[in-house]
Amino acid sequence: MVVLSQVALEQFIKTCKPNTINPNIPQNIIPTIDLSKSNAKSMLVNACQEFGFFKVENHGIPIQIMSQLEDEACKFFSLPLLNKESAGVANPFGYGNKHIGRNGDVGWVEYLLLSASPDFISQISVSIYPHNPDLLRYAIMNYLTKVKKMGVQILEMIAEGLNARKEEKNIISKMIKDEKSDSYIRLNHYPPRPEEATLSLNGKNMVGFGEHTDPQILSILRSNDTPGLQICLHDGSWVSVPPDQNSFFILVGDSLQVMTNGRFKSVKHRVLADNKKSRISMIFFAGPPLSEKISPLPCIMQPNEESLYEEFTWREYKNSAYNSRLSDNRLLSFLKNKPNQI
Numbered sequence: 001m002v003v004l005s006q007v008a009l010e011q012f013i014k015t016c017k018p019n020t021i022n023p024n025i026p027q028n029i030i031p032t033i034d035l036s037k038s039n040a041k042s043m044l045v046n047a048c049q050e051f052g053f054f055k056v057e058n059h060g061i062p063i064q065i066m067s068q069l070e071d072e073a074c075k076f077f078s079l080p081l082l083n084k085e086s087a088g089v090a091n092p093f094g095y096g097n098k099h100i101g102r103n104g105d106v107g108w109v110e111y112l113l114l115s116a117s118p119d120f121i122s123q124i125s126v127s128i129y130p131h132n133p134d135l136l137r138y139a140i141m142n143y144l145t146k147v148k149k150m151g152v153q154i155l156e157m158i159a160e161g162l163n164a165r166k167e168e169k170n171i172i173s174k175m176i177k178d179e180k181s182d183s184y185i186r187l188n189h190y191p192p193r194p195e196e197a198t199l200s201l202n203g204k205n206m207v208g209f210g211e212h213t214d215p216q217i218l219s220i221l222r223s224n225d226t227p228g229l230q231i232c233l234h235d236g237s238w239v240s241v242p243p244d245q246n247s248f249f250i251l252v253g254d255s256l257q258v259m260t261n262g263r264f265k266s267v268k269h270r271v272l273a274d275n276k277k278s279r280i281s282m283i284f285f286a287g288p289p290l291s292e293k294i295s296p297l298p299c300i301m302q303p304n305e306e307s308l309y310e311e312f313t314w315r316e317y318k319n320s321a322y323n324s325r326l327s328d329n330r331l332l333s334f335l336k337n338k339p340n341q342i
């Protein structure tokens, strides 16, 4: 039997109380979509509406492309701290250790957060490995090229599934194809978190990566075989997502929620670090250009339907996101009809 100290016990109750895994929910309810199947478009739309989350199988991206970047990530995270910091201390880009964002959030995680622009990737690869930048640069660029292409394909299928006219099927995907697209890549390392380890840094939650939604359009996540990712269902219960290193997991972001006028919901998710195994994840955050207006797509609006949100640009939303805490509901302040409490 595991005996917890009073402090650890209180912390455990605080972190788990309304958020415990609901044993009545089958843990295999995550929608899995094969992009080559004829029903894929409607399955994508259903999954985005019901979960804001799905898994993609048979995606055609060679496993070597994923494992090459995973190997580079492992190599980077095993460097001495000073060498990792040659990537710059995350603000927001660079190497981060336990500190997430600018407003005091912390996690049991270290990471490398990068702009997905080729110039940025080249520069950062030189900063980390001045004498041999190419392995890291190729691994990131090869991965990004493939994953971005899949993101474009998924966004075009979603647009078609939402009844966009044929000539408008690129209405969302063009924002991430744009050379000014503000997309990121993030490599996360969750070292094993021993049961007896301190559960908090200055009393703050350190389970892994705390609950949040992603501000962008779509996030494409691939992890190694270590569990940890959980998603929150519309009824507030949490579901563990079994890891699958051969597949990708797609998360609807806040911007796509606005573009669908709330029909799709950005998925609240979190990561709990495993107590034995390291978890490595690589996430591509597909974002629009900074000047892009984020508003409902004409093809989804019914006659007389009004936008639920004030109009804003991605620059405005991103600035507000960076002033928020990780677990905040960032879309609330952009709602036209705000609930009373805020």
Ligand code: GA4
Pocket: 092, 100, 101, 102, 103, 105, 113, 184, 186, 212, 213, 214, 215, 216, 285, 321, 322, 323, 324, 325, 326
């Ligand atoms: C969540 C999604 C992406 O990881 C991220 C995160 C960003 C960061 O880590 O710097 C943020 C977080 C994310 C949302 C609110 C702010 C900004 C940390 C934070 C507390 C890179 C992003 O774009 O937004």
